[in-house]
Amino acid sequence: MNKSSVRSSLIAKITKRPSVAALSNTAKTIPMNISTDWRRNAPVLLATLAGGAAALFFATHGFAQEAAQTAAPVVAAAAPVATPPAPVPNKGDVAWMLTSTALVLLMSVPALALFYGGLVRTKNMLSVLMQVFVVFSLITVLWCVYGYSVAFTEGNAFFGGFSRLFLNGTFNPADGSFSMAGTFSKATPLYELVFVGFQATFAAITCCLILGSIVERVKFSAVLIFMVIWFTFSYLPVAHMVWFFAGPDAYTGADVVDKVNATAGYIWQMGALDFAGGTVVHINAGVAGLVGAFLIGKRVGYGREALKPHSLTMTMIGASLLWFGWFGFNAGSALEANGSAGLAFINTYLATACAVLSWTFAEWIIKGKPSMLGAASGAVAGLVAITPAAGNVGIPGAFAIGFIVGPICLWGVTGLKRIIKADDSLDVFGVHALGGVSGALLTGVFNAPSLGGPGSVQDWVKMTSGYPGIVKQLLIQAQAVGITIVWTAVVAFIAFKLADLIVGLRVSEEQEREGLDISSHGESAYDM
Amino acid sequence: MKLITAIIRPFKLEEVREALTQVGVSGLTVTEVKGYGRQKGHTELYRGAEYVVDLLPKIKIETVVPENLLDSALEAITAAARTDKIGDGKIFVSPIDQVLRIRTGESGKDAL
Numbered sequence: 001m002n003k004s005s006v007r008s009s010l011i012a013k014i015t016k017r018p019s020v021a022a023l024s025n026t027a028k029t030i031p032m033n034i035s036t037d038w039r040r041n042a043p044v045l046l047a048t049l050a051g052g053a054a055a056l057f058f059a060t061h062g063f064a065q066e067a068a069q070t071a072a073p074v075v076a077a078a079a080p081v082a083t084p085p086a087p088v089p090n091k092g093d094v095a096w097m098l099t100s101t102a103l104v105l106l107m108s109v110p111a112l113a114l115f116y117g118g119l120v121r122t123k124n125m126l127s128v129l130m131q132v133f134v135v136f137s138l139i140t141v142l143w144c145v146y147g148y149s150v151a152f153t154e155g156n157a158f159f160g161g162f163s164r165l166f167l168n169g170t171f172n173p174a175d176g177s178f179s180m181a182g183t184f185s186k187a188t189p190l191y192e193l194v195f196v197g198f199q200a201t202f203a204a205i206t207c208c209l210i211l212g213s214i215v216e217r218v219k220f221s222a223v224l225i226f227m228v229i230w231f232t233f234s235y236l237p238v239a240h241m242v243w244f245f246a247g248p249d250a251y252t253g254a255d256v257v258d259k260v261n262a263t264a265g266y267i268w269q270m271g272a273l274d275f276a277g278g279t280v281v282h283i284n285a286g287v288a289g290l291v292g293a294f295l296i297g298k299r300v301g302y303g304r305e306a307l308k309p310h311s312l313t314m315t316m317i318g319a320s321l322l323w324f325g326w327f328g329f330n331a332g333s334a335l336e337a338n339g340s341a342g343l344a345f346i347n348t349y350l351a352t353a354c355a356v357l358s359w360t361f362a363e364w365i366i367k368g369k370p371s372m373l374g375a376a377s378g379a380v381a382g383l384v385a386i387t388p389a390a391g392n393v394g395i396p397g398a399f400a401i402g403f404i405v406g407p408i409c410l411w412g413v414t415g416l417k418r419i420i421k422a423d424d425s426l427d428v429f430g431v432h433a434l435g436g437v438s439g440a441l442l443t444g445v446f447n448a449p450s451l452g453g454p455g456s457v458q459d460w461v462k463m464t465s466g467y468p469g470i471v472k473q474l475l476i477q478a479q480a481v482g483i484t485i486v487w488t489a490v491v492a493f494i495a496f497k498l499a500d501l502i503v504g505l506r507v508s509e510e511q512e513r514e515g516l517d518i519s520s521h522g523e524s525a526y527d528m
Numbered sequence: 529m530k531l532i533t534a535i536i537r538p539f540k541l542e543e544v545r546e547a548l549t550q551v552g553v554s555g556l557t558v559t560e561v562k563g564y565g566r567q568k569g570h571t572e573l574y575r576g577a578e579y580v581v582d583l584l585p586k587i588k589i590e591t592v593v594p595e596n597l598l599d600s601a602l603e604a605i606t607a608a609a610r611t612d613k614i615g616d617g618k619i620f621v622s623p624i625d626q627v628l629r630i631r632t633g634e635s636g637k638d639a640l
Contacts, residue, residue, distance in 0.1 A: 306572075307577070308574060371574075417576045418576065427576075
C-alpha cells in the first residue's frame with residue numbers, strides 16, 4: 001500500500017472471516033450499491049467533470065486491486081506468528097455512525113432547504129430547494145471522487161493526498177476486507193467507508209449553508225461553479241487543517257509522538273478544539289457567504305420593497321429538523337457510541353434550548369415582540385455555537401454558550417447587519433459565522449475542567465487529558481478562527497470572481513423580478 | 529335598484545350577513561380585499577428587516593336591493609359592522625340599470 005493511506009494503515013487490515021454469509025454479503029450487496037449511486041449521480045458528475053474522470057476511476061481501482069493483492073500475502077504470512085488479533089469495529093459504534101450519517105443528510109435535505117426556503121418569497125421557493133438539493137448531491141459526488149482523499153489522508157499540513165481517489169482501497173472485493181479509520185480511542189477502529197459517508201454529509205451541508213447569502217438573484221450555473229472551486233480550495237484544506245491526525249493508535253510510544261504530530265493538519269497541531277465543525281463548517285461557510293453577498297450585490301428592491309419570508313411555517317419545520325439532525329452531526333462527531341457522544345448529545349439539546357430562550361427574550365425586550373422567526377433563529381444560533389463545543393465542554397458550558405449566543409446572533413442579524421450594509425439575505429454571516437466564532441472561542445474557555453469541561457487529550461500515547469489554561473487555549477482558538485476566516489474569505493473571493501467571469505453571478509433584473517422558480521427552473525412552487 | 533358596496537372588517541362578515549337577511553336582502557357577493565384609509569397599518573419585523581404593512585385585509589360585500597329596501601339595508605350593515613373604532617369601513621351606493629337572472633331570463637326586481 002502507498003504511504004499516505006494513513007487511516008487504513010493505523011490498524012492492520014482485518015480480513016473478514018470467510019463465512020458464507022460474509023462472503024455473499026460483500027460479493028452481492030456492495031458492488032450493487034456502488035453501481036446504483038454511480039448511475040444516479042452520473043449527470044451531475046458528467047456535467048462537472050470531464051470524461052477523463054471515468055478513466056481515472058478505472059485506473060485507480062485497478063491499482064487498488066493490485067495493491068490489495070500484494071498486501072494480502074503479508075496478512076496471511078503474519079498469521080502463523082500468533083500476533084494478537086487486530087481490533088474489530090464495535091457494532092454499536094458502526095450502527096451509531098451509520099445512523100448519524102443519515103441524520104446529518106436530513107439536515108440538508110430537507111431541513112436546511114425548508115429553513116431557507118420559508119425565508120424567501122413565494123416566487124423563489126423552488127430555486128432555494130433546488131440549489132440545496134443539487135449542491136448537496138454535487139459535493140457528495142466530489143467528496144467520493146477526490147474530496148475525502150484530500151481532506152482525510154496524509155499529505156502536508158494543509159492538503160491531504162490522493163491515495164483515496166474514488167475511495168480507492170476502502171474495500172477489497174478480492175478478500176471482502178474493509179480498510180479502517182481511527183476514532184478517538186485506541187484499538188477502536190471504524191470502517192473507513194462509514195467515516196467517509198459521515199464526513200461527506202458535513203462537506204455537503206457546509207457548501208449548502210453559503211447559499212443563504214446569495215439566494216433570490218444568483219444564477220444556478222454560477223452556484224455550481226463556485227461550489228466546485230470553494231469546496232476544493234477552502235472546505236477540503238480547512239477540514240484537513242482542523243481535523244486530520246493519524247489517530248490514537250499511531251501514537252505507539254513517546255519516541256514517535258513528534259513524528260506522528262507532524263503528519264497532522266496545521267490547526268490540529270496548534271491544539272485547537274473543534275468537536276464538530278465550528279471553524280470547518282460554520283465560520284468557513286458564514287464568511288464565504290458574506291463575501292458572496294458583497295460581490296453579488298443586493299436584491300432588486302432591497303431596502304425599498306418588502307422582501308418578506310413567504311412561509312415561516314416551513315422555516316419552523318426546517319429549524320426543528322435541523323435540531324433533530326444535529327444530534328447526528330454533534331454526537332456523531334465522537335465517532336463512537338460512548339460517553340463523549342452522550343455529552344455531545346445532551347449539550348446539543350440543552351444549549352439549543354437555552355439559545356431559543358435567550359434570543360426570544362432578548363427580542364421581546366428590545367423589539368417588543370417575541371417572534372417565531374426569532375425562536376427558530378435562536379435554535380440555529382445555539383446549534384451553531386455548541387457545534388465546536390459539543391463534546392469539549394460540560395453541562396455548565398452548554399448553559400453558558402446557549403444563553404450567550406442568542407443575543408450575540410440577534411445583534412448579528414440586526415445591528416451588525418446594518419453596519420456591514422450587505423444583503424446577506426438569510427443572515428448566513430450573522431448566524432453561522434458569528435455563532436461559529438462565539439462557539440469556537442467559548443469552547444476554549446469552557447473546556448476548562450474548572451468550568452466543568454473535560455479538557456482535551458494532551459498525551460495520545462498514555463491517553464491522558466489536561467488543559468493548558470484558559471488564556472492559552474483561548475489564544476489557540478482565536479488563531480484557528482483567524483486562519484479560517486482569512487483562508488475562506490480569500491478562496492471565496494476568487495471562486496465568486498471566477499464564477500462571475502465564466503457565467504456571471506446574477507440573473508437579469510427581469511428574471512429576478514419574475515422569480516427564479518419560473519425564470520431559472522421553469523416551474524412554480526405553489527398552485528394557488 | 530341600487531348597488532350597495534360595503535367594505536367591512538373581516539370578522540364582522542357573519543353579523544352583517546345575518547342582519548341583511550333579516551331585513552329581506554336575498555343574496556350578496558363577498559370578496560376578500562386589501563386597502564387603506566384612515567386606519568393605520570402595522571409593522572412586521574423579520575430579524576433586522578422592518579416592513580410597514582399599509583394595506584389591510586378587509587371584506588367587500590356587494591348586494592343589489594330594490595329602492596324600498598335601501599334604507600333598512602344600509603341601517604342593518606351600519607349597525608352590524610360598527611365597532612366605533614377607526615377601520616370599521618365604508619358603504620358606497622350606486623344606481624343599477626338592469627338585472628337579469630340567467631336561468632329564467634327574469635329581469636328587474638324579479639331577478640333580485
